[in-house]
Amino acid sequence: MRDQGRLIQWVEDEQSGLIQPNDSSKQPVYLSLKDFAKRGPRPIVGCALDYQVRIDEKGRFRASDVMYLTAKQSTAHQRTHLYRAAKQQNTSSSRLAPSTIAIIIYWIVILVLNSMGQLPNIWFSILFMAQIVIYFLSKPLVQHPVWSLSPRSIFIFVFSVFGGWPILVLMQNKLRLNTQSQPFKTLYIGTIALNILCTLWIVGATYPF
Known part of the structure; x- marks a missing residue:
């Protein structure tokens, strides 16, 4: 996906x-000199750029096939973006994301089980x-969106198993966190499944059907 933005830092x-953006x-989005599509003037903080967005091996958003924009091109893109953003905001504000709905249902089930005494207070x-x-x-x-397998990620996996x-x-959903990089995504989905299985096992052990 291509996007446009301005250079805010250059070392x-x-x-x-x-x-x-x-x-x-x-x-x-991270940028290096070799990511430009062709040679040109040295990058200057504040210059407008058009680029392809990808996720690199470190889990960062990275630009590729970068090109400089003229002032006219940048202004036209900003107007288009503002129109699309306003339209998207009006649409999204009237409905919840599927993942948000799933979380609401998850917590309703947890609250009901706890109120019925089928889920121990300690696990709740x-x-x-x-x-x-x-x-x-x-x-x-x-x-600083880096989702590689770091000590911080290990703690996230552990507490995800315990319901976090x-x-x-x-x-x-709200802050645009990037959790799509591998192997973080696969392991994270696994912790969600493990948490749900642990909860079902605890419910079954507390209140056998």
Whole structure:
């Protein structure tokens, strides 16, 4: 997918920098000199760029096939983006994302089971506290979206098994967190499945059918 934005940081020694997309809700995109489609003037902070967005091996949003934009091209794109953003906001504000609906249903089931005494209070408390922990673990990654297998990711996996995964899904929807890089995505989905299986096992052990 192609996008446009402006260069907000450039480190000459490293020949790399960051692009802020025109859509301010999107995360900065990493850029290096070799990512330009063809040779041209040295990048200057504030210049308008058109680029292809991809996710590199470190889990970062990275630009490729980068081209400079004229002032006229940049202005025209911003007008188009503002129109599309306003239209999308009006549409999305009237409906919930499928993942959000699934989380609401998940928590309704958890609350019902707990109120009926079929889910122990200790497990209910663990499910709730794990989300608070994951929130604080994930919040720094809004500005620095690196989802490789790091110590922080290991803690996220652990607390996801104990019920913290819903808050990360919501943060992904609202704050555009990137959780699609591999192998993070596969392992994260596995922790969600494991948490649900653990909850079902606890319910069955507490209240055999």
